[in-house]
Amino acid sequence: MSDAVQIALDAMSGDRGPDVVVDAALHVLGRHSDLELVLVGESRLLETLVDARRVDPSRRARLAIEHAAEVVTMTDPPTAALRKKNASMRVAIDLVKSGRCHAAVSAGNTGALMAIGRFVLKTIPGIERPAICAALPSRAGRTYVLDLGGNVNCTSEHLYQFAAMGAVLAEALRGDGEPARVGLLNIGEEEIKGNDVVKQAHELLRRAPLNYVGYVEGYDIFGDKADVVVTDGFVGNVALKTIEGVANFLRDNLRAAFSRNLFTRLAGLIAYPVLRDFRRKVDPRRYNGAALLGLQSIVVKSHGASDRVAFANAIDIARSAVRFDLPRVIETRIGLYNGNSAA
């Protein structure tokens, strides 16, 4: 491979179609001169979309198109998705497997992406289950939360591996060389604290070569206590969707308060620049892009409804993970931890 980072983009599987992916690709190519992208999907359609955008030649030269005739739908179960050998999602991951690309990004069906990723790329030795990890805004900047839905019934060993992988991702994306602080999600009532799996994971983590800060609670995701918050896929998925729910609910109520009557509309107009700054700060698109950790290569899941800004952010995450050599660093660390825990 050259010095450039090559990333395959599944252009067809998101809710908003290939337009968004083409726009995001062109945008990110302008941002990083070391980047080369491969749009995967219906090639004629993609060529038409790219041509219509009158891209400057320096960017166009770093944008390839790879044909894929099929599409994995949002309702395809993993088994059906695995049979679609010509789907854009599959071809994008095959490009990573063959060494043509370093990473793949898709806004498609999460279960299918995980299944194809595991089947084609395999997991890192020592990792029993890959996990999904995404960033959320916090007082500390961002908090990386995992697992977000891949693994419902987890053992303490799984949580321990998630912790190690999450720490590597946080360190890769922050890039400040500081070890990430890892917290284990628990509840606070003293007597009934935690279930057995959480308690056992706590013991494993206390002995691990990690910057482990102990138990954290739900509100600590937004605080400054940990950079990585570890939990099982059921709790993580509920927490993530609950956050989405409350944020949308508050946004809609704020909007409604400002559109009640002429006075409130006027107030909204005056407050508009402030509200825009606020929205920008907590804009979920800036946090879009969940890494599928534990695979032998890098796969990033973009939100199904990603727009250009959100999808571009997911590409940025993939690029940073490639530059950090994420899977190799995870492999080394997991070996280290397993050696340590066996000692």
Next chain:
Amino acid sequence: MSDAVQIALDAMSGDRGPDVVVDAALHVLGRHSDLELVLVGESRLLETLVDARRVDPSRRARLAIEHAAEVVTMTDPPTAALRKKNASMRVAIDLVKSGRCHAAVSAGNTGALMAIGRFVLKTIPGIERPAICAALPSRAGRTYVLDLGGNVNCTSEHLYQFAAMGAVLAEALRGDGEPARVGLLNIGEEEIKGNDVVKQAHELLRRAPLNYVGYVEGYDIFGDKADVVVTDGFVGNVALKTIEGVANFLRDNLRAAFSRNLFTRLAGLIAYPVLRDFRRKVDPRRYNGAALLGLQSIVVKSHGASDRVAFANAIDIARSAVRFDLPRVIETRIGLYNGNSAA
């Protein structure tokens, strides 16, 4: 008992001390002429606090003081709390046991309150474990979520009982005679949907004489799909604290955006009435008061940091639950459900 509703208030155990409880008591006595309250705690202190407020005689006549020499602290484990026989929390619950009061309200340590409640009042026949249930704001008005921390390792039978109890509470507090819609919290990835306990609970609920709407996800807590959302105490507690975290984070960021400079401060001044209306709508104090469901009498937990408005809301919930005869209705329904599931 007379036609009045008598409620015992643990005046000593909240983070903000007895002032808040005295203020809340006087406020609620003004709101409901059928209410009689008993302040439980250090009697001289409470008398001084009440006297200092120059209460009008009609309210003062409905306010009694019961002495209690000890206080359960926020860090007392349940076992230690159970040994404090003269604690305000214990005396308040003893007043319910003896029939002097219909319900107790406390802003103290949740684990201790649950332990004392179970020990003194016992559970309703057929209920294996009491659950904690509170309301959250939603597009539908409010959603009742349980369990919020009492029970970490739940069986499908427990979730099923929580569903029945939550439905009764929602119906008691809404008071419109409509059967509450009950949803079971799950995650959405098709192939990996739910753990075994959730799947089994789903089967039980489908056959139950309940308005069961099926699986719901994290964002549905704020939606219009269910009035009651059922989950285990670990997930419920994480969800609740995550909601608290994200709401505080957004509030702080909104505040910061409006205090950046002279212009933003001016905009904030103009937008103030709108922001105040918005805050009022989503004010967590209006949703304060979690019912300990499954006990033979009514116990309501107020947030530890409750102010007057919040504590008053918890008293209102206790009063509505008494009027609805909540424990008896739960007992009847549980008998009905158990008969049904045995059939």
